[in-house]
Amino acid sequence: MTADVSNFYYGAVTPVAAYLMACLGAGLGLRCTTRSLRRPQRRAGWLALGSVSIGCGIWTMHFIAMIGFSVQGALVSYDATKTLLSLAVAIVVVSGGVFLVGYRGASPMTLATAGTVTGLGVAAMHYLGMAAIHTNGTLHYDTLTVIVSIAIAIGAATAALWAAVSIHTLWASLGASLVMGVAVTGMHYTGMTAVSVHLTGPSAVATSSAGLLSFLLVMLAGPFVVLIVAAVIVMFDPDMMLGDDNWDGAAPAAALADASHPGQ
Template sequence: MNGTVSNFHYGAVTPVTAYLMACLGSALGLRCTTRSLRRARPGRRAGWLLLGAVSLGCGIWTMHFIAMIGFGVAETPVDYDPERTMLSLAIAIVVVAVGVFLVGYRGAAPGNLAVAGVFTGLGVAAMHYVGMAALEMRGAVHYRTTEVVLSVVISVVAATAALWAAVSVRGAWPAFGASLVMAMAVTGMHYTGMAAVTVRLHEVSPTAQSSVGLMSFLLVMLAGPLVALLVAGVIVMFDPDVVLGDGPWNTPGTPASTPRHALARSPHTGGVSPQTGTRSPT
């Protein structure tokens, strides 16, 4: 006997919230990766890439499990295995980090972008299905092949587009638009994969699903990634480009010790040269 599967137990609340979290992760990932390409010091470049990978990976994983709050089977309670749930989070962060570091250090040449996109896309799909393997219920989850293949294709295309955007998109509004599209693709991948799900029941529970315990577990699991996204948001918000705006004090080759007021009056602006102290010609 097949169970009655629902992905929208709470209506539009879970898909909309999941999409917004994917937007946040995508936006932070784009911002951090863009900053890594404009930093003069290699040490900071690696740090920004790592922060971008953690932001994007946590955003994708958070989207998945917020969406899963709306998942239920009418005839059986649903629970999760904590170890497999945490494994899915680790997979999301690691595969995104590999892709981000590949394009961050080797660029978006077609061959490199294809390798990074395929690896990351397959990894994100693996995160989804490992997360699904964490489901515990009085039944077995089965998948229709067509939807599974389509979800993997969407994941690879979305990952490739995200990595390309991370090293190619410039400006606040283009980056914002790219994050919306990326989040739509990632959320679409999730719900395409969920459309493949059928549950073959072993037995029918005489009691209704208790959603309170399940939601408490998922909220505890979500706490860590949400804190990571909050920390990343604070770091990006207080980044000099955000506080001061783009300017010569953020360009590669500028000494970190050079005061902002001296750079603002550099020869590029017709002001006083910080090297000579003389006014340059206008």
């Protein structure tokens, strides 16, 4: 029997909170990448912080959204190992894309490569997180919708990486992070429309449990703290405190040239 599936068990709370976390991760990633271009001697550290911020933001977005996922007639739980593995995948793959554009610039070939790899990684994180679900049924996916969600992930990743090395002012970065939040959250909910659940066991009385909510909140605590720490580091960085006026002049061309030709 095919069960009724909802992604909005708690109404608009989960999609709005998920979107805000995606924006936070994207915004921090953009600012960290800008800092890496301004400070070549500390580039690796800023790129690493940006990668972790984007990865944690995407992963946190996913599992906040999953708090609103419910299957009528079935209890849902998660495998902790696969859940944490999906976080590691998100951070590692995003790091590959961010470091690639951070050191080699935003040439079309670099962006295409980094965006494709990162987008596939984001999609892998999403579907690995879905594979962590335990319920008295089996999950099935509509192939075409899955392909569309992967295409959105690649497009969003490419745009985010381009913005990371091309947008430098604070307000432009904030605007770009809002757009990236829409793209990343859109990828998630597009992927979720591909899901159907076929019950294979006896129906459960409840459709959600306090235990599941507690599990997800505990899992989210670590990445959320990481994002807060990253935000504090970015906000109190001297360059942020002084503003971007000098960066908007001659500095961008020199920094981007250095990123495109690291050996010079």
